[in-house]
Amino acid sequence: MNINNGFSLIEIAIVLFIISLLIGHLLTPISTQIDQRRYKQTQKTLEEIKQALLGFASIHGRLPYPASNQETGIQDSSLYKKEGYLPWADLGIARVDAWGNPFRYxxxxxxxxxxxxxxxxxxxxxxxxxxxxxxDYYLTTNSGDSRVAAIILSTGKNGVPEEENGNQNKIFVYDVYVENEFDDILTWLSRNTLVNRLYATGQLPP
Structure with missing residues (x-):
C-alpha cells in the first residue's frame, strides 16, 4: 500500500492563503501606526512653527512673507498678501512635514x-x-474682523491640499483625518496670541 506523506497542491494553496491573510493583518496595523506617528510629529512641528513665527514677530515687528522657493526657504516680499511656502530658513525651523512635503504658509x-x-x-x-x-461650520470668526494672523498647512500623506486648501483664497479647511479623503493638517496663529507677544516686546503700544 502506498502512503503519500506529502501535501497536495490544494493543501499548500490553503496554507499560503492563510499565511497571506495573517501577514496582511500584521502589516496594516504597522502602516497605521507609522502614519499616526507621522501625524503627531507633524502636529508638533506645526506648534514649533507657530512659536518661531512669534519669535520672528518679536524681533522684526511683523510676520514674515511666504517663501517662493521651498528649497531656499527665504521670504519673498513679492508674495505679500499671497500664499506660498513656509520661510523656514528665516524662521530657523523644519522645512518639511513628517512625509517630506513642504509646509504651506x-x-x-x-x-x-x-x-x-x-x-x-x-x-x-x-x-x-x-x-x-x-x-462648512466656521471654526473662527466669519465676520470681517480678521482674528487669524497666519495659517500654516501640511498637505499630509498624499502631499496634495484638500478641499479649499488648494484654492489660494483666504478660506482654509481644518478637519479630522479620513483615509483617502482628507489628510491635511492645519493650524493657525490667532491675532490675540500675536498681539500679546507684540505688546510684551514693545512692538505695539499698550
Missing part, C-alpha cells in the same frame, strides 16, 4: 506690513483668513 495682510498699523489690526479690514470644517 499665509499671513493675514496687515500683519506682514513693514510697519504694523494699530488701527488695521483692531479694525474691520474686510475678509480675513478664516477656518472651517468640511461641513
Amino acid at each position: 499665509r499671513a493675514e495682510d496687515e500683519y506682514s506690513e513693514p510697519t504694523l498699523d494699530y488701527q488695521k489690526i483692531f479694525g474691520i479690514v474686510g475678509s480675513g483668513l478664516r477656518v472651517k470644517d468640511k461641513q
Whole structure:
C-alpha cells in the first residue's frame, strides 16, 4: 500500500492563503501606526512653527512673507498678501512635514506690513483668513474682523491640499483625518496670541 506523506497542491494553496491573510493583518496595523506617528510629529512641528513665527514677530515687528522657493526657504516680499511656502530658513525651523512635503504658509495682510498699523489690526479690514470644517461650520470668526494672523498647512500623506486648501483664497479647511479623503493638517496663529507677544516686546503700544 502506498502512503503519500506529502501535501497536495490544494493543501499548500490553503496554507499560503492563510499565511497571506495573517501577514496582511500584521502589516496594516504597522502602516497605521507609522502614519499616526507621522501625524503627531507633524502636529508638533506645526506648534514649533507657530512659536518661531512669534519669535520672528518679536524681533522684526511683523510676520514674515511666504517663501517662493521651498528649497531656499527665504521670504519673498513679492508674495505679500499671497500664499506660498513656509520661510523656514528665516524662521530657523523644519522645512518639511513628517512625509517630506513642504509646509504651506499665509499671513493675514496687515500683519506682514513693514510697519504694523494699530488701527488695521483692531479694525474691520474686510475678509480675513478664516477656518472651517468640511461641513462648512466656521471654526473662527466669519465676520470681517480678521482674528487669524497666519495659517500654516501640511498637505499630509498624499502631499496634495484638500478641499479649499488648494484654492489660494483666504478660506482654509481644518478637519479630522479620513483615509483617502482628507489628510491635511492645519493650524493657525490667532491675532490675540500675536498681539500679546507684540505688546510684551514693545512692538505695539499698550
